[in-house]
Amino acid sequence: MLESVKQASKATLKNVASYLPAVFFFAGFIWDALTIGRNVAASDLIIFAGYLLGAGLILFVTSRPSFILADDAQDKIKAPSRLYAIITSRWPYFLLQFLFGSLLSALFILYFKSSSHWLAWLMSLLLASLLVANEFLEDQYRRFTVSWAQFGLCAMLLFNFALPFLLGSVLSIWFYLSTLLGAMLAYWLYRKTPNHLGSIWPVSVIAGLLMLAYAVDMIPPVPLVKRDIAMAYAIDKVNGKYQLSQQQSPWWVFWRKTSNDLEVQSGERIYCFSTIFAPAGLKTKLFHDWQLHTKQGWILQSRASFTVSGGRYNGFRGYTYKSNPIVGDWRVIIKTENEKTIAVHKFTVSNSSAKEGLTAPHRVMQSY
Numbered sequence: 001m002l003e004s005v006k007q008a009s010k011a012t013l014k015n016v017a018s019y020l021p022a023v024f025f026f027a028g029f030i031w032d033a034l035t036i037g038r039n040v041a042a043s044d045l046i047i048f049a050g051y052l053l054g055a056g057l058i059l060f061v062t063s064r065p066s067f068i069l070a071d072d073a074q075d076k077i078k079a080p081s082r083l084y085a086i087i088t089s090r091w092p093y094f095l096l097q098f099l100f101g102s103l104l105s106a107l108f109i110l111y112f113k114s115s116s117h118w119l120a121w122l123m124s125l126l127l128a129s130l131l132v133a134n135e136f137l138e139d140q141y142r143r144f145t146v147s148w149a150q151f152g153l154c155a156m157l158l159f160n161f162a163l164p165f166l167l168g169s170v171l172s173i174w175f176y177l178s179t180l181l182g183a184m185l186a187y188w189l190y191r192k193t194p195n196h197l198g199s200i201w202p203v204s205v206i207a208g209l210l211m212l213a214y215a216v217d218m219i220p221p222v223p224l225v226k227r228d229i230a231m232a233y234a235i236d237k238v239n240g241k242y243q244l245s246q247q248q249s250p251w252w253v254f255w256r257k258t259s260n261d262l263e264v265q266s267g268e269r270i271y272c273f274s275t276i277f278a279p280a281g282l283k284t285k286l287f288h289d290w291q292l293h294t295k296q297g298w299i300l301q302s303r304a305s306f307t308v309s310g311g312r313y314n315g316f317r318g319y320t321y322k323s324n325p326i327v328g329d330w331r332v333i334i335k336t337e338n339e340k341t342i343a344v345h346k347f348t349v350s351n352s353s354a355k356e357g358l359t360a361p362h363r364v365m366q367s368y
Contacts, residue, residue, distance in 0.1 A: 045162050055099040062092050063193040103154040114220035116343035123218050144198025152203030156182030165223045168281035172338045183207040221340040227275040227315040229345040235271050241367045248364045260347040272332040273319040278310030285337045288320040293329040325349045
């Protein structure tokens, strides 16, 4: 009887344990989504650095000979002592899984916020895939090669955010340098571990792939984050806020007030208004590339620029305009001075049916 109760208890504990990764996954992701907020803060980067430091310490400890011997010997211990041995030998890997999951979750949120075109979204999708895969890698972390690859990736992505944030610059050199620093940290820690368990070479491959992805504009120019993009017929600044006259959405599009289908009168201007978050101390030049879709593809019609000064919580606001635009499909690409894409905004232009000089009834005022 007692033996059957013990077996039932073990089975129940095993079933409960099987659901813990999923519980930790959703709880951690929701927590990060709520606490990271709308912008990138220095406190966020400090917390993530703490996660990375904790993962590095666990990798160092679990590679020591005394820990490896204890891990191998736990199968020879009889119950109930064996249950204690299993818990004490596995908790570092559970904790390592939690730390990597927290880092990947936070990095996914940060990179997703900075993604506004399909190549950047692909990068975010890859991070999301790694985040999900992490929930099934607890046993693989014992092989150490996976652990070093995860540590190197998290270090490089975190440094990609932190270095431009601290230096106040989004020049390409800082991305490449931060990637090398993250890889060097992984190599240094690997060399400091007593047994050099697993292989460190995947970190070099990951570093090379990240640099290639950045070169083809697949990685957004972090820590810049797109907040708003809007098309307008007129812009006025009133009491510190911008008042935009915008195209009203049709009545059946009840979930939004404004439309990207602009009805323009002859000789009229249209404006592209953008709000970009940049951390305090960061100053850079942004470009609005106005492109028209033709039979030959997207053709640049004009380029205008303005300087962004970081530090404003709701983001830096700027706008450019196009006079008497041609009817057709348009897009405005917001780029940094080193030609990295922050956002792509598409809209259409058609002839207005309103009489010249009259205010069109299909326009509404919005504040930004």
